[in-house]
Amino acid sequence: MLASMHLRIYTAKLVRTMNPSFPTANAVAVADGQIVEVGTLESMQPWLDAHTHEIDETFADKVLMPGFIDPHLHPSLSAMLLPMHFITAMEWKLPDRTVPPTTTPEDYLAELQRIESEMATADEPLHTWGYHNLWHGEVNRQMLDAISTTRPIIVWQRSFHEIYVNTPGLDWSGLDLDRIASHPQVDLEEGRFSETGKNIAMAQMNAYLLAEDRFRLGLDLTAAAVHQGGQTTIGDLTGGLLDTDNEWDAMCAALDRPEVPFRVQMIPAGIRGTTGASGIEGGLALVKHRAERGTQRLFYRNNVKLFTDGGFYAQLMQVGGVGFIDGHHGEWLMPPELFEQLARMYWNAGYQIHVHCTGDLGVELALDTLAKLQWERPRFDHRFTIEHFGLSTPEQVRRIADLGAIVSANIYYVHELGEAYWAGSVGYERASQMARVGSLERHGVTTAYHSDFTMAPCQPLVSAWVAVNRVGESGAVMGAEERASIDAAMRAITIDAAYVLGMESEIGSISSGKKADFTVLDEDPYEVDPMRLKDINIWGTVFEGHKFPLATR
Amino acid sequence: MIPLTVIGGYLGAGKTTFINKMLTETSGQRIAVLVNDFGDLNIDVDLIADHDGETYELTNGCICCAIGDDLDETLRGITGSANPPDAVVIEASGVAEPDRVATYGGAWNGLELAKTIVVVDVETITQLASDKFVGGLVMRQIAAADSIHLSKLDLVDDQRLAHVTNWLADKTPRSVGA
Incomplete structure (x- = not known):
């Protein structure tokens, strides 16, 4: 001073x-x-x-609070999505618009029709995000052609697993239709591209989606959304998502400016660079290399991200016990042995490890691994972080506390998916207890809330509202015993979120x-x-x- | 139609060794093998005619490609080739459900699913089958097999082998061989 x-x-x-x-x-x-x-x-x-x-x-x-912190979102992903038209089952307050909920198939098509009719230029592609069949029913090429036979329409499913396009959209995509017609996850008749079929279509559209001007607009809208939520620090939890020099340059150009009122901690994925001649050690080398770069507003620290099980919105989380109602199985994003090897490497190198875990078996793998690492080489203040925390058990919360782990929870799951997963995934008992933040509070586990934007709105007061009330889509309370106190909720978006990012001595209070x-x-x-x-x-x-x-x- | 064979089995089961043998001991068939990673593949240097980092061409006419991030692109290259192979083999990842890979690969125009072979490590399989994280997956892999290939026989005695063979017979009606 x-x-x-x-x-x-x-x-x-x-x-x-x-x-x-x-x-x-x-x-x-x-x-x-x-x-x-x-x-x-x-x-x-x-x-x-x-x-x-x-x-x-x-x-x-006015009332002053510490600048809010969202420790887990993905600016590159939201940069691709925010320039799109949102038609969503939930209300979305975005910097440039408020999107009202659209919850029936009829309303979905009517809203798409309205957007189409209000677009200024005749051939500009209409990309819309937020479609989900649980609310919006079926969509196909014929239904989209009924909205326009001239304008390309591309419907992006909420969890990115599928897209639907109309006939002009097929033409516009530039895809070689004869070549991809044989692909098992492409249905040209229906205009449907799923999973790897979607990846092919997306790769073809990347030139448009990642075009410099559009990506910049998306990053500017992301910055506005982060500001709108009242946030002054965020974590990019696979910073960056695409991991290209172009992405880094674009993020610096958009976000490292005096006009931008927040900083971004970049946390790299520890799985990159681990195949090939260098083996898993290549991952550590890459993580160290990434940390060498940084600006005032975009910087790396001593953190790395790993993964256990599949996506929560896609219902690919690993669920223990009796599993899913329909009998399907979740997936491991890497073999448990490889997860353990990577975790051990980063643990022994002194890193804070953030683990994407969505189902209770994913949490179990993370905790079993942590227990082994603690046995082999005890560490204090390691801040091993369970990220997302969809399904879990009360017994796991006690182990989280005993092992010294902490949690960054996507609490919005309760609001958007609580009732949907009661009806169509795991039933009421487990769906009502997803993101059990009340148990975490009772066990004194440091807990942050995140949005994983655009998995949830990047509005910490919305996250706090879900945590304290646990109201589902209909307004019914889901898991009253797992409600957080107001103080725990406010800590989870300020000082405890700072702790998850290892920045509690600088920000958060x-x-x-x-x-x-x-x-x-x-x-x-x-x-x-x-x-x-x-x-x-x-x-x-x-x-x-x-x-x-x-x-x- | 080109016959497609899917090779499944958990991490470390011995899929790569099995594939190596398949590649080098083929009797005149030109096989295209798609593997996850060249890392452990140890092709006899005398057999390599050419390689460019993504594809190995062998002197016996077989080729071996790394799937990398894009199985689709690799499959498209093979089915669209002017000189297609006699057979295609896909190595499923250690945490993949082989029947999903088989359904997916078999649905490609130009490919026809012939069979799914699952490689089983006789030393570790019974323990793996009760593992709380992958036990269910390993049992589904076995259930998805048209035939089971036993590996690492040199690491166990006859008593153990008999035990595993009986255990497998109890789990699956499929043929079991080494």
């Missing part, structure tokens, strides 16, 4: 510091992007006497010496009706001392 500095004092109706030793205040002194002192104008008088200062009363009737990152709210989350948490108006943020109001719409 400089011997002489100029202080800016933000006064507020209330400052929720999230520092339990000094929980509330109504003034924060800031200099050079750093918090100097928290308290009242009276208590900070010695600082005011010693330095020049100005008092900023912009927040006189409002206290002297930390970065001056604030989320500015109209109301106090601790005092509002819990069902209104997600509706609290966000004025904007302060990032490293600078005010970033949200544009009023």
Whole structure:
């Protein structure tokens, strides 16, 4: 700190510091992007006497919280999707639009028709994201041709496993239709491309989806969405998703600018570079190599991501015991032996390991592996993190606590999938207990909430609202015993999320010496009706001392 | 139609050794083999006519390709080739369900599913079958086989071999050989 500095004092109706030793205040002194002192104008008088200062009363009737943190999302993925038209079963509040829920097949087609008719240029492709047959019924080429026989229409399923296109879409895609007609996961008659068939179609469309201008627009919309949610730090949890130099350059160009009010911790996937001559050691070399690059706003730390089981939205999680209602099986994203080898390598190299686990058997593999590693080479403060945490058992929560692991949960699963998975996946008992954050709180496990955007909206107050209320799509409570307290929920989007990213000494609470990152709210989350948490108006943020109001719409 | 054979079996079962043998001991058939990784494939250097990192061409007319990230592209190359092979063999990954690979590969125009062979390591199989993470998968792999190939016979005694053979007979009606 400089011997002489100029202080800016933000006064507020209330400052929720999230520092339990000094929980509330109504003034924060800031200099050079750093918090100097928290308290009242009276208590900070010695600082005011010693330095020049100005008092900023912009927040006189607002509530300041530490800048919100989403420790797990994917900016490159949202950059591809946000320029698309959203038609979704849930409401989505996006920076440039609010998407109302569309929950029936009739409404889905009507909405698609409306979007088509309002598009300005006649041949511009219409990409729409969010389709899900549980709500929207069947879609096929003929139905899409009925909407337009001239404009390419490409329907992206919510979990990216399928796309549907109309006849102009087939032409526009540039696919060699004769060649791909024989592909078992391509149905040209229906206009349907699934799994690897979808990958072929997507590879062909990448030139469009990843075109410099479009990708930049998508990153700018992503940045706006992150700001809109009140976030000042995010984690890119396979940073970057595509892992190309072009992607890194595009992310730096879009996000490493003074106008962008947040920082991005990049966490690389530890599986890359592990095949071929160098073996798994190639993965460690690549992770080290990635960490050599970094800018002020995009940086790597000492973290790596691994995977156990398949996707939660795709119902490919590994489920123990009696499995799924329909008898299908989940999948392992890598053989358990390879997972253990990789985990051991990164563990012994001193990394914090984040493990994508969606089903209870995936969690079990992560915990069994952690137990072995602890036996072989005990570590304290290792922060082995269970990511997603869809299905689990109460017994596993106790083991998580005993082994010193922590959790970053996609709590939104409860809201969007709780009732859907009751009816069509694992039944009520297990579906109602997904993302069991109440148990984590009772066992004192450090827990963050994430969005995995666009798996969930990147709005931490929405995550907190789901955690505290656990209301499903219909409004019914799913798993009342697993509701979180308001304090646990607010910690999960501030100080505990900072802990998951290994940044708790720099961000996550409002206290002297930390970065001056604030989320500015109209109301106090601790005092509002819990069902209104997600509706609290966000004025904007302060990032490293600078005010970033949200544009009023 | 080109006959397709799928080789399944858990990680470390001995699929690569089996494939090596298949490639080098073929009697005149030109086989195209799609493997997950060249890492453990140890083709006799005298048999290699040419290789470019993704494909090995052998002096006996067989070829061996790494699947990499794109099984589709590899299959398209083979079925669309001006000089197609006599047979195609796909090595399923250790955590794959062989019947899914068989259904998928067999649905390609120009390919016809001939059979699924699952390689079983006689030393470890009974323990693996009760593993809490992959036990179910390993049993589904065995159930998906048209025939079972036993591997690593040199690591066990006759008593163990008899035990595994009886155990397998109890689990599957399929033929079991070494």
